[in-house]
Amino acid sequence: MMVNRNILTLDEFTIQQLRQFPKATGELSSLLRDIGLAAKRVNVEVNKAGLVDILGDAGSVNVQGEDVKKLDVYANNHFMGVLKHGISCAGIGSEELDDFVVFNDEVSNNSKYVVLFDPLDGSGNIDVNVSIGTIFSVYKRVSEKGKPCVKEDFLQPGNRQVAAGYVIYGSSTMLVYATRRGVNGFTLDPSIGEFSLSHPNIQCPEYGMFYSVNHGNFFRYDEKVRRYIDGCQRKTKDTGGPYTQRYIGSMVADVHRNLIKGGIFMYPGTVDKPKGKLRLLYEANPCAFIVEVAGGAATDGVQRILDIQPTELHQRTPLFIGSKGMMDELELYLQAKI
Ligand code: AHG
Numbered sequence: 194m195m196v197n198r199n200i201l202t203l204d205e206f207t208i209q210q211l212r213q214f215p216k217a218t219g220e221l222s223s224l225l226r227d228i229g230l231a232a233k234r235v236n237v238e239v240n241k242a243g244l245v246d247i248l249g250d251a252g253s254v255n256v257q258g259e260d261v262k263k264l265d266v267y268a269n270n271h272f273m274g275v276l277k278h279g280i281s282c283a284g285i286g287s288e289e290l291d292d293f294v295v296f297n298d299e300v301s302n303n304s305k306y307v308v309l310f311d312p313l314d315g316s317g318n319i320d321v322n323v324s325i326g327t328i329f330s331v332y333k334r335v336s337e338k339g340k341p342c343v344k345e346d347f348l349q350p351g352n353r354q355v356a357a358g359y360v361i362y363g364s365s366t367m368l369v370y371a372t373r374r375g376v377n378g379f380t381l382d383p384s385i386g387e388f389s390l391s392h393p394n395i396q397c398p399e400y401g402m403f404y405s406v407n408h409g410n411f412f413r414y415d416e417k418v419r420r421y422i423d424g425c426q427r428k429t430k431d432t433g434g435p436y437t438q439r440y441i442g443s444m445v446a447d448v449h450r451n452l453i454k455g456g457i458f459m460y461p462g463t464v465d466k467p468k469g470k471l472r473l474l475y476e477a478n479p480c481a482f483i484v485e486v487a488g489g490a491a492t493d494g495v496q497r498i499l500d501i502q503p504t505e506l507h508q509r510t511p512l513f514i515g516s517k518g519m520m521d522e523l524e525l526y527l528q529a530k531i
Pocket residue numbers: 259313314315316317318407442443444445470
């Protein structure tokens with residue numbers, strides 16, 4: 194097979210972007226390079242998860258009360274370590290950690306950004322060889338540079354994100370990231386160990402064939418949501434259905450498929466958990482940013498995800514996200530106009 198060596202690598206791409214802004218400091222490019230490096234290391238471990246004794250519970254429970262898998266711990270430590278030793282990040286918040294972490298050294302305190310991440314989304318799928326991912330979100334800190342970062346730096350609404358992205362460890366490993374200027378996807382080329390630009394300027398199709406939701410919860414959803422799901426399964430005047438149901442159990446993989454092919458992903462609130470399961474800061478906000486930049490939409494069923502003012506690091510939110518046309522159809526149901 195001939196491999197095109199003219200394809201831009203992630204580093205080349207970010208530097209090319211940087212060159213368009215001669216006054217830019219290069220801190221964001223450096224941050225993305227750090228994230229790319231951590232992703233490559235985590236990828237190596239994910240790939241051999243079936244071979245080595247890294248599977249299974251790490252013996253602890255995370256702040257959401259869920260079992261922590263060893264790979265979650267590994268991924269968390271790697272992303273945190275790489276960002277700590279870089280030059281662009283003042284501190285991090287992680288889905289796996291109770292509280293945010295201030296790096297608090299001279300270089301970090303003078304850094305412009307804070308990063309929030311879910312180190313291994315879909316980790317319940319690790320031991321059955323299903324795609325999992327890392328999701329990240331970058332904010333410019335609001336606290337004074339030169340001092341340690343503070344909680345307010347992390348509790349910013351999603352519309353203040355500077356960049357967001359995810360890595361999918363799947364049939365191939367991909368890093369997709371968005372800035373306000375666009376969404377670009379890079380596939381890891383194992384022959385050179387570099388993420389190479391494979392999906393430039395990703396646009397989310399206005400409509401798609403897929404709807405993704407946990408049907409097992411159907412009778413615990415609100416009636417309007419149930420009626421919409423019902424509408425997805427048949428041809429009505431209000432939806433382009435019947436759509437095809439696809440639900441992986443790794444949001445990052447479901448969102449990625451729908452971003453590329455068109456579709457809608459839902460994790461609604463249920464009777465027992467009105468705020469659903471997903472975390473605003475680590476999962477919903479970064480995905481909402483990426484999908485919106487690509488032309489799609491994301492809400493909690495009432496308001497735009499990116500406009501929610503977070504009040505706590507681990508707050509949860511219902512999430513509806515995907516193709517713009519399908520989100521408009523959904524809204525008709527949620528507003529009880531149908
Ligand atoms: P986790 O990282 O704990 O495996 O959670 C995964 C998230 C999300 O990625 C996925 O879409 C959702 O939880 C699946 O939850 P349900 O099994 O409740 O549908």
